[in-house]
Amino acid sequence: MYARLIKNHVLANLTFVLVLLVGFISYQQLPRQQDPTINFNWLTIITTYPGASAADVEKSVTDVLESAIKGSPDMRFVSSNSRENVSSILVRFEDLDVRTYDKRLSDLRSDLQSVQGALPDAASDPTLVEITSGNAFPAALIAVTSLADDEHLRQAARLAEEKIEQMSGVDRVDTIALDKPELILRFNPVALEEMKITPGQLSDSLKLWFQDVSAGTMDVGNQSWLVRLVGKNSDPFIISQLPIPGLQGEVPLSRVATVERSHKKSTQDARIDGKPAILLSVLKQDNTNVIRLVEDLRAWLKEQNEISSDTGIQFKLIDDQTLPTLKAIKIMQSNAVIGLLLVLFVVWLFLGSRIALLTTIGIPFILAATFWILSATGETLNVTVLLGVVIVLGMLVDDTVVVVEAIYYRIQRGEAALIASVNAMKEISMPVTTAVLTTIAAFLPLMLLPGILGKFMKVIPMVVSLALLISLIEAFWMLPSHVSATNMTMQSPSWLQRRRIATIHWIQLKYSRLLIKALRWPKLTLLTIIIAFISAAGIMGAGLIKVDFFATDGLRLFYVNIEMPATTPLEKTMKTTLLVEQQIKKHLTSRDVRSVASYSGTMFTETEPLYGQQYGQIIVSLLPKEAHSRDVLTLIEDMREDVMKVKGANNISFLPLVSGPPSSKAISVKVRGDDYAKIKAATDSLSTILK
Secondary structure: OHHHHHHOHHHHHHHHHHHHHHHHHHHHHOOEOOOOOOEEEEEEEEEEOOOOOHHHHHHHHHHHHHHHHOOOOOEEEEEEEEEOOEEEEEEEEOOOOHHHHHHHHHHHHHHHHHOHHHOOOOOOOOEEEEEEOOOOOOOEEEEEEOOOOOHHHHHHHHHHHHHHHOOOOEEEEEEEOOOOEEEEEEEOHHHHHHOOOOHHHHHHHHHHHOOOEEEEEEEEOOEEEEEEEOOOOOOHHHHHOOEEOOOOOOEEHHHOEEEEEEEOOOOOEEEEOOEEEEEEEEEEOOOOOHHHHHHHHHHHHHHHHHHOOOOOOEEEEEEEOHHHHHHHHHHHHHHHHHHHHHHHHHHHHHHOHHHHHHHHOHHHHHHHHHHHHHHHOOOOEOHHHHHHHHHHHOOOOHHHHHHHHHHHHHHHOOOOHHHHHHHHHHHHHHHHHHHHHHHHHHHHHHHHOOHHHHHHHOHHHHHHHHHHHHHHHHHHHHHHHHHHHHOOOOOOOOHHHHHHHHHHHHHHHHHHHHHHHHHHOHHHHHHHHHHHHHHHHHHHHOOOOOOOOOOOOEEEEEEEEEEOOOOOOHHHHHHHHHHHHHHHHOOOOOOOEEEEEEEEEEEEOOOOEEEEEEEEEEEEEEOOOOOOOOOHHHHHHHHHHHHHOOOOOOEEEEEEEEOOOOOOOOOOOOOOOOOHHHHHHHHHHHHHHHO
């Protein structure tokens, strides 16, 4: 049965080519992204309450929502933050399976909907945003700049936001410094008095007119038409023609007031190279090819810059996530090529060119089949998957080399290639299978790690185990079939083959003598092994080798956070932020920096964004690291002293970003209590002690 399978060269070759072809197509179509798609079981509940103080927001919004979700099952913790105009609640669930998590999420939405009536009329409906690896960090950050902070800039940014949200793979677009449009009505008190209209009557009349009303249906002949009165309109001219009733009859609004386009009071501000700007954070959907998405964005930005070249509007890509992903793919591809060449060389050195070629082509077959299965199971090509591929590359040919050497040994002694393949399998199939399964058994427990880290690590043992299992198929079927198809013999060895046999014989003699000496002195050999083991354990215990359970590369990006006193107006925060930017740019060169953007009114942290006029932040995007480039931490230390000299801020800090799973601080201290004043005093005392 096995011999018939090996003899069927057509089946083997067709299968080999099919796997290579489909695997290559699957590899090209796999969505590229930096991290695997993981739901952190975190979510934020954001509710706006315009014009309210922090105390009013906490009392009227935050406390109501917290009471509604209090007692929800499987909730690890709830953290709330009440600021002027905004309530933010961070919720984290326990590590749940997908079905249970979706059920808890649905229950949470129901709890929030049940208390919407208890919220102030001016408050918005609570917005629930899930935090995943896909939307935790923007796929791209785009700046829309102009020479003036006017409606022309805001209109261009709104159109850009709408267009980008329609692109394939985009989840949503968050904006910074994009004020919402509004219409301002400036009434003339003298004209109102002349028309015998009070301001209250004017307001009530506008409320009645400025709404869309559905009036049911009307039958016209054999057709039924939906009747709808459209009152909402953003055109100032149309609004100015609305009839306002008074004691002297109806008059158009334009007789007593003027209507102008404007925007809401700014709660955020942004600057790029000193020019007014609006930032667009593009967040992608799960399992989206981030490289293709950024390429589409680049093409669209280029097109928009050509169209708006005469208007003063410019579009600029500040940062994107493609660099780490492209770097990881490049490393994997180069490692695969190097591995192929090394395998080809080593096998050629000991077994000859034909055996070397047949052994080496097994690596593309195994990788192609692996990518085929990954694509079929909905995985993406991310840094973690590529790490698993790099790890397994060195193991893929282990079983193949053992199998081909056993076949080669029998061919050397005169057996036909087919018979040699069958007999070799009888001898080494079980040991080879056991060796591969042992390696798989060493990796599979990593899939059982709990928490977020376990979700990140799960794909590594999966890729390794999958590739090793496929390597058994290649070693037990493809390789023997290819060897038997060559009908190779060793009856007339070449000069190079004779030299190879002589060299291998010399190595075997030297190794045999060394082995005999070790066996003659078993106690000394065992003692040497024990000393080496204890030394290795001692080096680890002494801390001479640093331990980093999930080593990650820092991104070429960092934030500089500026926290001003709580009562600081937005303009002063922006002014201080720009002073910090000046100090940062003193330490950046054209070989380091890609873009620098400053904004105030919001500050992004590792877990959630903070909103308030006292917050400022600077994002520094760096060029890809090269031989002459400085790393992120070195840059931060070089500029730290000058940045800290800027006066006016309560706190200035640096936030370098790293890829991989979210991690907590090395030391984290929390102060809890029932009295906020006492908590604040204890926090200040603790900060003084730590400083």
